[in-house]
Amino acid sequence: MTAPRTLLTAWNIQAKKQLGQNFLSDANVARRIVEHAQLTDDDVVLEIGAGLGAITLPAAKAAHQLIAVDKDRQLIGLLRAELLAAGINNVEIREADILRLDINTLAGQVDRPLVVMGNLPYNISSQVIVKLIHARQYVDRAVLMLQKEMAQRICAGPGSKTYGRLSVMLQYCATARELMQVKAAQFFPAPKVDSTVIGIRFSDPPPFPAIDEALLFRVIKAAFGKRRKTLRNALSQSDLQLDPATCEMLLTQAEIDPTRRAETLSVAEFVRLSNAVATKDNS
Incomplete structure (x- = not known):
């Protein structure tokens, strides 16, 4: 060259x-x-x-x-x-x-x-x-x-x-x-x-498919938007329009401690969380 x-x-x-x-x-x-x-x-x-x-x-x-x-x-x-x-x-x-x-x-x-x-x-x-x-x-x-x-x-x-x-x-x-x-x-x-x-x-399909991929990406963005805060607080202060009590319920449902922070979650845990958010009105 x-x-x-x-x-x-x-x-x-x-x-x-x-x-x-x-x-x-x-x-x-x-x-x-x-x-x-x-x-x-x-x-x-x-x-x-x-x-x-x-x-x-x-x-x-x-x-x-x-x-x-x-x-x-x-x-x-x-x-x-x-x-x-x-x-x-x-x-x-x-x-x-x-x-x-x-x-x-x-x-x-x-x-x-x-x-x-x-x-x-x-x-x-x-x-x-x-x-x-x-x-x-x-x-x-x-x-x-x-x-x-x-x-x-x-x-x-x-x-x-x-x-x-x-x-x-x-x-x-x-x-x-x-x-x-x-x-x-x-x-x-x-x-x-x-x-x-x-x-x-x-990978097609992903190893842990999300129910709603667009929602998954919104949840990821919300969680890292205030990465120094706990997940409960970060999610409740985001544009997901979830109050703190609902965030705690959804995190618990996804088997995630609400006091954890975004950088500790695996991809599979983020998918479980977004799936909980996606189905919250049906539960």
Whole structure:
């Protein structure tokens, strides 16, 4: 791969801080990331933020097709030139905002679930993960590079300080694990923190299905909305419109001590709690 500094200088382009642009500059790291995706010639990859093509080129060589999404118009011409020079012709480049892209429709067009890859800017990481959760019927797996702190949050288990709303939402319907670490020095320009590559594989159906998934996500949000408070107090002070006595009753019904805090609950316990809330008017 051509060094990012060299490419950007040749095309008179500067990395845009507002888009969180830090370009991977180590070809060996890019190769290892693609290897972790375990691509076959039947896979269609959706790459988020293709940038200068560090992951695009090796991933396209391993997959049936790659759809590269980037919202920076300046980079698209550069990426096309890099693909042409490498003799790669199975990449479709879309100038688009990933948060507005309809993944369901895209998967329908290629007639198979997608493998999602990308180096995610910190400011949209959470939104992308939530988007993938909602579109998981159309996503087989994902290999994503995130800021180290964000990756730790996503993969954290109950009882950890980093365990939170996003951890529970993702682990409800997927397994997530850290695959490899990437130092800040392996990017240009170098970010202030290191990155972690994580692997996500979605489960269908989830191991502990919720009666009402939208309600489950509301309960999770409510519980972590005031994470320093007991569950009874956090839930009763949320938009779930439950008084303290009802919260205590529902928590007891779900076999959860009302004085516990959100970060101590397992995914299965959150599902039991949301199911109790979903059926409270029938009990």
